[in-house]
Structures are given as structure tokens and as C-alpha cells.
Amino acid sequence: MTGPNDRFLRACRRQKVDTTPVWLMRQAGRYLSEYRAVRERAGGFLTLCKTPELACEVTLQPVDLLGVDAAILFSDILVPLEAMGISLAFEEGEGPRLEPVRTETALEKLHVPDPVAETGFVMEAVRVIRRELSGRVPLVGFAGAPFTLASYAVEGGTSRNFRHVLGWMYGEPGSFRRLLDLMADTVILYLKAQVEAGAQAFQLFDTWAGVLSRRHYREFALPATAKVFGALKGLGVPMILYVNGSAPFLEEMALAGADVISVDWRVSLGEARERTRGAFALQGNLDPMALYAPRAVLQSEVARVLAEAPPAVLVFNLGHGVLPDTPRESAVALVEMVHAMGRKEI
Amino acid sequence: MTGPNDRFLRACRRQKVDTTPVWLMRQAGRYLSEYRAVRERAGGFLTLCKTPELACEVTLQPVDLLGVDAAILFSDILVPLEAMGISLAFEEGEGPRLEPVRTETALEKLHVPDPVAETGFVMEAVRVIRRELSGRVPLVGFAGAPFTLASYAVEGGTSRNFRHVLGWMYGEPGSFRRLLDLMADTVILYLKAQVEAGAQAFQLFDTWAGVLSRRHYREFALPATAKVFGALKGLGVPMILYVNGSAPFLEEMALAGADVISVDWRVSLGEARERTRGAFALQGNLDPMALYAPRAVLQSEVARVLAEAPPAVLVFNLGHGVLPDTPRESAVALVEMVHAMGRKEI
Numbered sequence: 001m002t003g004p005n006d007r008f009l010r011a012c013r014r015q016k017v018d019t020t021p022v023w024l025m026r027q028a029g030r031y032l033s034e035y036r037a038v039r040e041r042a043g044g045f046l047t048l049c050k051t052p053e054l055a056c057e058v059t060l061q062p063v064d065l066l067g068v069d070a071a072i073l074f075s076d077i078l079v080p081l082e083a084m085g086i087s088l089a090f091e092e093g094e095g096p097r098l099e100p101v102r103t104e105t106a107l108e109k110l111h112v113p114d115p116v117a118e119t120g121f122v123m124e125a126v127r128v129i130r131r132e133l134s135g136r137v138p139l140v141g142f143a144g145a146p147f148t149l150a151s152y153a154v155e156g157g158t159s160r161n162f163r164h165v166l167g168w169m170y171g172e173p174g175s176f177r178r179l180l181d182l183m184a185d186t187v188i189l190y191l192k193a194q195v196e197a198g199a200q201a202f203q204l205f206d207t208w209a210g211v212l213s214r215r216h217y218r219e220f221a222l223p224a225t226a227k228v229f230g231a232l233k234g235l236g237v238p239m240i241l242y243v244n245g246s247a248p249f250l251e252e253m254a255l256a257g258a259d260v261i262s263v264d265w266r267v268s269l270g271e272a273r274e275r276t277r278g279a280f281a282l283q284g285n286l287d288p289m290a291l292y293a294p295r296a297v298l299q300s301e302v303a304r305v306l307a308e309a310p311p312a313v314l315v316f317n318l319g320h321g322v323l324p325d326t327p328r329e330s331a332v333a334l335v336e337m338v339h340a341m342g343r344k345e346i
Numbered sequence: 347m348t349g350p351n352d353r354f355l356r357a358c359r360r361q362k363v364d365t366t367p368v369w370l371m372r373q374a375g376r377y378l379s380e381y382r383a384v385r386e387r388a389g390g391f392l393t394l395c396k397t398p399e400l401a402c403e404v405t406l407q408p409v410d411l412l413g414v415d416a417a418i419l420f421s422d423i424l425v426p427l428e429a430m431g432i433s434l435a436f437e438e439g440e441g442p443r444l445e446p447v448r449t450e451t452a453l454e455k456l457h458v459p460d461p462v463a464e465t466g467f468v469m470e471a472v473r474v475i476r477r478e479l480s481g482r483v484p485l486v487g488f489a490g491a492p493f494t495l496a497s498y499a500v501e502g503g504t505s506r507n508f509r510h511v512l513g514w515m516y517g518e519p520g521s522f523r524r525l526l527d528l529m530a531d532t533v534i535l536y537l538k539a540q541v542e543a544g545a546q547a548f549q550l551f552d553t554w555a556g557v558l559s560r561r562h563y564r565e566f567a568l569p570a571t572a573k574v575f576g577a578l579k580g581l582g583v584p585m586i587l588y589v590n591g592s593a594p595f596l597e598e599m600a601l602a603g604a605d606v607i608s609v610d611w612r613v614s615l616g617e618a619r620e621r622t623r624g625a626f627a628l629q630g631n632l633d634p635m636a637l638y639a640p641r642a643v644l645q646s647e648v649a650r651v652l653a654e655a656p657p658a659v660l661v662f663n664l665g666h667g668v669l670p671d672t673p674r675e676s677a678v679a680l681v682e683m684v685h686a687m688g689r690k691e692i
Contacts, residue, residue, distance in 0.1 A: 161669060163635065170639035170647075213611050213633060247594040248612040266559050266594040287559060289509065293516035301516075323507060 004135040008070040011313040012201060012238030012260050014281050020306065020314050020342025021069035022335050023140070025242070026321030027062035028074045031328055034061050045090045049076050052125040059129050063137055065328075066335045070140050070201070071133060073194070075122055077144040077205060080190050081153055083113035084182075100156030102164055104175050112185045115193035122190075123197040130198035141199030143191050145206035145241075146183035146224035153179075162211050169220060180224040188231045195235045203240035203262065204228060210245015210264075217249040222256060229257030240283060244320060250275040265319030273310035283315040288323055291330040298330060302337045309343075316342070350481040354416040357659040358547060358584030358606050360627050366652065366660050366688025367415035368681050369486070371588070372667030373408035374420045377674055380407050391436045395422050398471040405475050409483055411674075412681045416486050416547070417479060419540070421468055423490040423551060426536050427499055429459035430528075446502030448510055450521050458531045461539035468536075469543040476544035487545030489537050491552035491587075492529035492570035499525070508557050515566060526570040534577045541581045549586040549608065550574060556591015556610075563595040568602060575603030586629060590666060596621040611665030619656035629661040634669055637676040644676060648683045655689075662688070 007021035029035055035058050042048035049055060059074040078096055082088040087099045101107060116123055129139055144152070152158075154165035169176045191202050209221045229239055241258035243249075247266050254261065254276035262283035263272045269282050276282075290301040305316065316338045322331065353367035375381055384404050388394035395401060405420040424442055428434040433445045447453060462469055475485055490498070498504075500511040515522045537548050555567045575585055587604035589595075593612050600607065600622035608629035609618045615628050622628075636647040651662065662684045668677065 161634075163638070163669060163671075166633070166635040167638040170633075170635055170643055210612075214613055214617075245591070266556075268560065271560075287512070287516075288507075289512040289516055292509070292513040297516055323509060325509075 005069055005137045008140075008315060009138050009200060009238060011315045012240070012281050014313045017313060017343070019339050020309075020316050022316035022338040022342075023068040023070040023072065024062070024066075024318050024322050024331065024334075025072075027066065027068055027072065027331070028058040029322055030324035031322055031326040031331065032061055032065065033328075034058075034065065045076070046088070049074070049079060050121045052121055052128045055121075055125040056128040056132055059125075059139075060132055062331075063133070066332055067339075068137070068335055070138050071129060072140040072203070073122070073126060073129065073142060073199065075125065075142070077142075077148070077207070078152055079119055079122060080113060080115075080143065080186050081149060083115075083118040084110045084153075084186060086110070086153055095158045096152070098152060098156045100164065101153045101179075102168070104172075107175060107179055107182070110182060112182060112189065115190045119190065119193075123193050126194055126197035126199055138200040139198060140240075141191060141194035141202040143187045143194075143202070143204060145204045145209065145221070145243075146180045146187060146228065147212070147221035148206050148208045149183040149187070150176075150179050151208045151211075153183075162208065166211070169216065173220075176220065177223075180220060181227070184224040184227040187228050191228070191232055192235065195232075195237055199237070201238040201240065202232075203242055204258070206241070206243040206246075209243050210248075212249075214249040214252065218252050222249075222252050225256045233257065238281075240315075242283070254279065260315060262315075262317065263319065269305065269308045269314070270310055278310065281313050281315060282309065283317050285317070285319040286334070288318045288320050288326070291318075291322070291326045291334065295330075295333060298333065299337055302334065303341055306338070306341055306343070314343070351415055351483045354486075354661060355484050355546060355584060357661045358586070358627050360659045363659060363689070365685050366655075366662050368662035368684040368688075369414040369416040369418065370408070370412070370664050370668050370677065370680075371418075373412065373414055373418065373677070374404040375668055376670035377668055377672040377677065378407055378411065379674075380404075380411065391422070392434070395420070395425060396467045398467055398474045401467075401471040402474040402478055405471075405485075406478055408677075409479070412678055413685075414483070414681055416484050417475060418486040418549070419468070419472060419475065419488060419545065421471065421488070423488075423494070423553070424498060425465055425468060426459060426461075426489065426532050427495060429461075429464040430456045430499075430532060432456070432499055441504045442498070444498060444502045446510065447499045447525075448514070450518075453521060453525055453528070456528060458528060458535065461536045465536065465539075469539050472540055472543035472545055484546040485544060486586075487537060487540035487548040489533045489540075489548070489550060490529075491550045491555065491567070491589075492526045492533060492574065493558070493567035494552050494554045495529040495533070496522075496525050497554045497557075499529075505554075508554065512557070515562065519566075522566065523569075526566060527573070530570040530573040533574050537574070537578055538581065541578075541583055545583070547584040547586065548578075549588055550604070552587070552589040552592075555589050556594075558595075560595040560598065564598050568595075568598050571602045579603065584627075586661075588629070600625065606661060608661075608663065609665065615651065615654045615660070616656055624656065627659050627661060628655065629663050631663070631665040632680070634664045634666050634672070637664075637668070637672045637680065641676075641679060644679065645683055648680065649687055652684070652687055652689070660689070
């Protein structure tokens with residue numbers, strides 16, 4: 001390959017590529033000993049997120065070690081919530097803990113943060129990463145989708161059954177829409193600032209929307225998500241929408257205004273293509289569990305995903321994040337396989 | 347209503363009913379103070395399951411307190427696993443802990459239990475419950491579906507990502523099919539014994555199958571489930587298949603051989619009907635979260651489910667189990683609403 005690696009951006013735009021680009025959700029993570037070393041050095045997870053040089057270091061690791069075709073900003077989905085005024089802590093070995101937002105009074109106290117003034121470390125990380133990448137691969141920014149951010153804020157962390165956030169949705173739909181709207185406004189400014197700092201694409205993660213019925217996705221999550229994409233369309237960078245558990249409402253996902261639809265492993269890319277009217281680049285959707293399988297099985301799974309991908313251009317990825325105890329050699333092998341077996345369209 | 351309440355059985359068989367029957371998954375549970383009192387008296391959860399008189403007492407509570415149209419055997423989905431030779435404990439405030447089955451050697455040590463000799467307390471509970479119900483409403487038996495039982499056995503309890511069971515599936519599909527087959531054989535004998543003891547219908551719970559891709563559901567979970575229904579068809583009692591997270595593979599669920607398709611809240615009953623070729627009675631699918639909503643919202647949700655139910659006969663239920671802190675008055679109101687607003691077809 002001569003010149004900068006632009007496979008990822010080209011595939012997002014449904015332009016011809018020399019082979020299928022690949023990156024992995026959570027490609028900078030605990031399955032890499034190099035990541036664990038930096039994390040250790042940082043002392044805490046939030047410190048790692050808030051120190052641009054360290055965030056840059058772990059962002060670049062999978063580019064160097066795996067040969068992926070895109071870097072994704074290392075940060076945490078909850079960073080903007082903290083900036084909104086919700087206290088946040090990570091206990092070692094546990095998930096995040098937030099001060100739960102469960103009343104209209106608590107909602108009124110939140111503000112839409114100025115992303116540069118209040119999360120400047122993220123924008124600085126973007127600048128440092130772009131400089132250190134020096135064009136090798138594009139940098140993808142990201143944020144949580146409004147419903148997922150609202151879920152974290154209301155539940156105060158991860159949840160088994162999302163009782164509080166769904167209770168609010170059922171009980172007080174009006175103020176729940178205000179909460180989603182506040183999240184959307186926050187995400188709009190936050191992603192715009194990332195792009196202005198140098199992010200060349202971004203992904204909106206709707207990790208928890210799969211708990212919603214199709215009707216509620218349409219009524220609540222979708223309008224807030226569509227507001228984000230509508231506001232950021234003019235930036236001209238590829239916009240990716242990932243929803244975990246999107247099988248009930250793939251048709252609705254297609255209405256959000258994203259350029260790339262990113263799906264989990266539960267439905268085939270062929271079905272995803274069909275149900276989204278063939279109008280998008282697709283990203284996905286290898287089951288992260290396939291990385292634990294023997295090499296021959298992994299190879300046949302990769303071949304299957306590539307074969308299921310419709311004639312539109314594909315960004316190869318997992319259907320969910322890399323798990324912490326994934327064998328790194330499998331991740332390395334995966335990237336090699338995709339490049340070797342991917343679509344050559346020159 | 348004169349004579350015994352047979353709405354539930356009639357609806358399962360798609361026969362006319364005087365109004366829509368309703369029962370609730372986990373209708374005997376912690377949201378009832380009467381349940382908590384018996385649980386306290388029993389000392390431990392497993393003791394409650396293994397003492398037929400106490401299991402009978404909690405089974406009947408929702409019939410008396412809510413007026414549901416079916417009783418469901420109170421037991422635990424893991425009881426047959428313990429009988430297979432997998433040690434089981436419930437720690438207070440935690441989920442179940444099983445000795446994980448993760449090797450072929452461990453698999454070879456398991457046996458298909460004789461349900462009468464090894465889980466006789468369940469069959470005795472069925473007999474006691476039938477006697478105490480004395481025809482008021484039918485009694486539904488149940489078991490876990492093979493994939494869900496295999497998941498519990500391999501993970502050793504509940505799981506966030508099902509890494510071990512899915513790792514086995516990817517890595518050693520042959521022996522994983524043997525594991526599923528062993529679960530199917532166990533379930534067949536176990537449910538047959540329940541019906542012989544007096545259960546008038548049964549439900550197979552595939553609580554975790556929603557983690558599977560459509561392809562893997564078809565290749566692994568479905569054949570084992572279909573084996574169970576195929577073997578028990580001759581018993582002549584209505585057979586219900588419930589899968590949580592079935593949106594990716596509703597079409598495949600329709601191939602399992604069940605009489606009643608029970609779905610979660612994520613897709614509408616109209617869509618479920620369409621995607622299962624209109625050939626089944628349907629059960630579901632109110633979001634359990636609607637029970638936390640104000641009464642007027644609950645009422646409109648109930649009306650919506652009733653309206654979405656296709657012309658086939660409906661067994662009203664939740665899309666998942668009643669949560670422990672559900673307001674009991676909401677459950678009582680729900681049953682009243684369904685009976686009042688349900689289809690009258692006399």
C-alpha cells in the first residue's frame with residue numbers, strides 16, 4: 001500500500017478499497033499486556049482517560065500491534081456525564097459508580113458542558129493522537145448515544161434490568177424526553193469538538209438500547225439519536241451508529257441519519273443490509289467469542305462474515321467489544337485474515 | 347363463570363374463550379409479602395423448592411391473591427441439573443452457584459436423572475398442588491430449555507458474557523451437541539414425569555438463548571429444543587416455548603414444535619404472529635416495567651398488547667418475569683384489566 005491507509009474512510013463512504021478495512025471495538029484494552037502496563041503506570045482508569053499522553057499511548061497500541069485500519073480514541077463513555085455534573089468513580093474490579101439522576105430536580109441541576117473547557121483533556125488527546133499517528137490510519141472519535149448515557153445516569157452504573165431508567169420512561173415520558181434531549185445536546189457539542197480537534201470519523205455507541213421494545217426505541221431512543229446525527233452531518237466525517245441488540249429495530253436504526261450501520265453478531269450482515277434498505281455501509285459483526293476458537297474455526301467465521309457482507313462496502317469489526325481475556329494472537333490473526341481474505345476491488 | 351376456569355387451556359389450543367386468560371412469569375415471588383413469609387419459614391430457597399407443601403403454598407398464592415388463570419409449579423430451573431450430578435448452592439443475596447461443567451470428562455460424569463427417583467419432591471409438589479387447586483385453574487409445569495440449562499451448567503451460574511459456554515460451542519461443537527442432547531433427554535423425562543403427576547401444560551424457558559446469533563440458534567439451541575417438543579407431543583398437553591431475546595430468530599422458534607410461542611416485550615405480538623406464520627397461540631408480552639407505571643399508563647399498555655394480539659387466541663403474560671420490587675397492587679390491577687378488557691368470544 002502506498003500513501004496513507006484510507007481504507008476505513010473509503011469503506012465508510014462506500015468507495016472502492018484495496019481490501020476490507022478492520023478495527024475492533026475495545027481494541028485498546030486489557031487483553032494487551034502493553035495496555036495493562038500503561039494502565040498500571042497511570043494508577044487509575046480515569047487518570048488514564050484524563051492524561052492525553054497516556055490515552056494516546058494505548059490508542060496507538062493496536063495500530064502497532066495488530067495492524068488495524070483505524071485508531072479509536074481511548075476514553076470512557078461516561079466522561080461527558082461527569083462533566084454534566086454527575087459524580088463518577090471507578091472502584092477497582094467493579095463497574096463505574098455514578099450519583100444516580102432519578103428526579104426532575106436532579107435533572108434540572110445538570111448542564112450541557114462546554115467540551116473544550118470541561119473535557120479539554122479529551123480534545124487534547126485527539127490532537128496528540130493525530131500527531132503521533134501522523135497519517136498512518138484515521139482516528140475515530142466516539143460518544144455514548146443519548147439513551148445509553150441516560151441509562152448510566154439514571155441507574156448510576158450498569159444494570160441488570162434497567163428498572164429506574166425504564167420506570168422513568170414509562171412514568172414521566174415528558175421529562176424523560178428532556179433528559180434524552182440534554183444528553184443529545186451534550187453529545188452534539190462533545191463530538192463536534194472531537195472532530196474539530198482532529199477526529200476523522202465518529203461512532204455513537206448505543207450499548208443498552210437493546211433493552212427497549214421496538215416501539216420504545218422508535219419513540220424515545222431514535223429521535224434523540226437522530227438529533228445528534230442531524231446536527232453533525234455538516235461536519236462531513238463518516239458517522240457510525242452501533243446498537244447492541246438491535247435485531248428488534250434494525251429498520252428504525254436506518255432512520256437515524258448515520259452513514260454506517262454497525263450491528264452485533266446476532267443477525268447476519270445480509271439481513272442487516274436487507275432490513276436497512278441497502279443504503280448504508282455496514283460495520284461488524286464477528287462474534288467476539290470466535291476469538292476464543294481454534295484458528296481454523298476463526299478463519300471460517302471470518303470468511304462467513306466477509307461472504308455475508310453485501311456488495312456494499314464493509315468495515316470489518318466485532319459485534320461487541322474485545323473481552324479482557326481474549327488471546328491477543330487471535331486478534332492479530334483476525335486482522336491478517338481480514339486483510340488477506342477481504343474484498344479486493346481495485 | 348360456571349365450571350372450572352379453563353380459559354388458559356382453551357386459549358393455548360386456540361379455542362374460543364369468555365375473556366383473555368392471564369398469568370405472570372414469576373407470579374409466585376418476592377413481590378408478595380406472603381411469599382416472603384413462606385420463604386422465611388422454609389429457611390432457604392432450595393428447601394422451599396424441595397418441600398412439596400411449601401412449594402404448593404407459594405404456587406397457590408397468586409391464584410388466590412391475583413386471580414390469575416393458571417398456576418405455575420414453584421420450583422427452580424436448576425433442580426434437574428443438581429440431579430444430574432452438578433452440585434448446586436444458593437448464597438443469600440447472590441445468584442446460584444454450580445460446579446462448572448467445562449470439560450468432556452466432566453460431561454461424561456453427568457447422567458440423565460430418573461425424575462421420580464431423583465427429583466420426586468417436584469412430582470409430589472405437582473400432586474399436592476393439583477389436589478389443593480381442586481380444578482380452580484390449570485397447573486403449568488416447566489423446565490429450562492437445553493441451551494439455557496447448558497449455559498448454567500458450563501458457566502456455573504448466571505453470566506455477563508457466556509464466555510465459557512459459547513467458547514465450548516465454537517471450539518468443540520461435537521461435544522457441545524452431546525451436552526445439549528443430554529440436557530434435552532433430561533428435560534424430556536422431567537417434563538413427562540410432571541405431566542404424569544398432573545401438570546396440565548408446560549413451558550420451556552430459554553432464558554439465555556438471546557445471546558446466540560440466529561445461525562447458532564438454528565444450529566444448536568433449536569434442534570435440542572425441537573427434540574424435547576417432539577418427544578412430548580404425544581402427551582397431549584399444551585406446550586409453550588418462551589425465549590427471552592428471540593427477536594433475531596422468531597422464524598426459527600416457530601420450527602421447534604411448540605403449541606404456544608411466548609415472546610418478550612421487544613417485538614409486538616402482531617410482528618410475532620407474522621414471523622411465526624400465524625400458526626400458534628401467542629403468549630406475552632407486556633414489559634414487566636409497565637407494572638411500575640401509573641395506573642393509567644399500565645391500562646393503556648394492557649390495551650395495546652390486547653389490540654396487537656392477532657385474531658388468534660392470546661395468553662396474556664409479561665415479556666419476562668415479575669421483578670422482586672414490583673408493586674403488588676399493579677399486578678392485581680393488571681389481572682383485572684386483562685379480564686375486563688380481554689377478548690370476549692362467546
